[in-house]
Amino acid sequence: MQSTLKALMVQGTTSDAGKSVLVAGLCRVLARKGINVAPFKPQNMALNSAVTKDGGEIGRAQAVQAAAANVEPTVHMNPVLLKPNSDTGAQVILQGHAITNMEAAGYHDYKKVAMNTVMDSFGRLQDEYQSIMIEGAGSPAEINLRENDIANMGFAEEADVPVIIIADIDRGGVFAHLYGTLALLSPSEQARVKGFVINRFRGDITLLQSGLDWLEEKTGKPVIGVLPYLHGFDLEAEDAINNQQVRGNSKLKVVVPVFTRISNHTDFDVLRQNPDIDLRYVGKGERLDHADLIILPGTKSVRDDLAYLRSQGWEEDIKRHLRLGGKVIGICGGYQMLGQSICDPHGVEGQAGESKGLCLLNHVTELTLHKALTQTSGTLTLDGISASVKGYEIHVGRSQVDDEQPIRLNNGEMDGAISSCNQIFGTYLHGFFDSSEVLSLVCRWAGEEDIAVIDHAQIQENAINRIADAIESHLNLPLLWPDLETIQS
Structure with missing residues (x-):
């Protein structure tokens, strides 16, 4: 050559x-x-x-x-x-x-x-x-x-x-x-x-x-x-959020709040691409409403974005959504927010301190100096049905969990949490929606059993x-x- x-x-x-x-x-x-x-x-x-x-x-x-x-x-x-x-x-x-x-x-x-x-x-x-x-x-x-x-x-x-x-x-x-x-x-x-x-x-x-x-x-x-x-x-955007495609005849309505430091929003590309899913990103001044499923995404600044979530009135929106029977998923930082508290004793993400969580799951999180960076695989179980899951972890912090944990990793450890009411689910895994098997399982859990199967890897x-x-x-x-x-x- x-x-x-x-x-x-x-x-x-x-x-x-x-x-x-x-x-x-x-x-x-x-x-x-x-x-x-x-x-x-x-x-x-x-x-x-x-x-x-x-x-x-x-x-x-x-x-x-x-x-x-x-x-x-x-x-x-x-x-x-x-x-x-x-x-x-x-x-x-x-x-x-x-x-x-x-x-x-x-x-x-x-x-x-x-x-x-x-x-x-x-x-x-x-x-x-x-x-x-x-x-x-x-x-x-x-x-x-x-x-x-x-x-x-x-x-x-x-x-x-x-x-x-x-x-x-x-x-x-x-x-x-x-x-x-x-x-x-x-x-x-x-x-x-x-x-x-x-x-x-x-x-x-x-x-x-x-x-x-x-x-x-x-x-x-x-x-x-x-x-x-x-x-x-x-094709996956480097940083900008791709415009969602609002579909009037969708089977499942999903809402994602846009945090000030939202990270890895590519988690939701496969939802946006699915013809049966209406994915809507919600920004400043908008409401988290008209949804079957609310997903709290990852964030680079979890305590600051938790405060931002509250400033937008989204905590009340989430609780109203749950009272009406809706489902909520938290991914990475969003998962940490769902717990009882988030403590940052070392000032890893800003000023040292502790924030009260949304108290929707029974875990507490401490932000650590070490960042978890791993490709992960295991089995996700929801409503007694299991599917092979894989993704990747990018986060600081360790969560002590008292709830049932729905993901058994291949190394024998457990990940995530699911509430006793079966309406709230959290995980540290990014990218798990990319599997059509997992997406179908999550959509079934959220109330829709018949979702189109698409191949995200083939689309890319x-x-x-x-x-x-x-x-x-x-x-x-x-x-x-x-x-x-x-x-x-």
């Missing part, structure tokens, strides 16, 4: 321009050619994360990209993960493990140290893989973040890798985004840019041609291609192939890799 395939970095004009999806698609394109390719994101800021087999934590986007590359995800694919726990601070995770909480100003200086971790992981991937598809973060033109940058051009310069820039035309202003982003780069950074990709175009491509010609003339950079708007495209696989097909059809890949077509699939 020629060195031109060794590495390529995708940077964007904005967040959500399509970087994550383009990297996933490029990984699949190269994997189809038999190339041993890996994804890489030097620094990620996200509350959606995944657990690797060796017990590390990375952004979920990199786990999806690894699936696109047909390789097992590792911590080196996302060596720096920042999980915000306030408007100005975040937990810093290096090579899969949390090291500290840090305010933004302090982290700005710490990036010089973090770059060593980034380059160590990148070097390990270079030794193991033929090609690396790299994703930037946000935009390289954020002038206030340029100093000590490890996420975009700072990394590209240090690693000496070529860059392409993607912009979302569906947002409007695509030519200003691309022209302005390039103009704000240094001369050496501009020279590193090999071309542009325009994402999510609708309509007649001939009507765009004059703009493409202008952009190429003004910048001296080629437009590598224009990706079409893919209607119904559904179809989405990856769909973006890869679009890349092969609409991007001029020989501009990036002149020798790509000579490689045998």
Whole structure:
């Protein structure tokens, strides 16, 4: 294989321009050619994360990209993960493990140290893989973040890798985004840019041609291609919550409150995709009502978000829902909220102290310095019916449980709790809905026995192939890799 395939970095004009999806698609394109390719994101800021087999934590986007590359995800694919726990601070995770909480100003200086971790992981991937598809973060033109940058051009310069820039035309202003982003780069950074990709175009491509010609003339950079708007495209979002699809003829109505630090909301993608389920996210100022099932999601700041839940009047909504015979599930932080108390003696998630829980389950939780990071499997039993369950745990805290525990793990331990009234169920496991068997069991417990069976993993696989097909059809890949077509699939 020629060195031109060794590495390529995708940077964007904005967040959500399509970087994550383009990297996933490029990984699949190269994997189809038999190339041993890996994804890489030097620094990620996200509350959606995944657990690797060796017990590390990375952004979920990199786990999806690894699936696109047909390789097992590792911590080196996302060596720096920042999980915000306030408007100005975040937990810093290096090579899969949390090291500290840090305010933004302090982290700005710490990036010089973090770059060593980034380059160590990148070097390990270079030794193991033929090609690396790299994703930037946000935009390289954020002038206030340029100093000590490890996420975009700072990394590209240090690693000496070529860059392409993607912009979302569906947002409007695509030519200003691309022209302005390039103009704000240094001369050496501009020279590193090999071309542009325009994402999510609708309509007649001939009507765009004059703009493409202008952009190429003004910048001296080629437009590598224009990706079409893919209607119904559904791949896990890196951090933004996908819009729910409200269905008037649904069999089961599910409501999820959106906490200020909601984490791993990808737990609910399989519910959103199911034609028999009406999934509704409820935000600030809205009510938790008209539901068969309320699910309290995970959160990075459980005590703060418990206070937020109360400030929104949602505690009263939940209790009214239960009086009317509805069901409630808590996942991870949401599970902790359902108990009697949450104690944070070490100030792990903020100021040390204790909060009264919702008192709907009989457990108490103490937040601990050690974070549980495990892939987990076992058996879930509800209403005397059992199903094989698997998921992953990402949490600080241990819960002492007095209720019946519905999940027996394969290591012999128990997880979760279920109330004596059989209306409230909690678990530390993320991702357990992805199993159609488990989803059917939970929906039966919630009052609906006949729910459509869908294959969440196949939906993800179809989405990856769909973006890869679009890349092969609409991007001029020989501009990036002149020798790509000579490689045998």
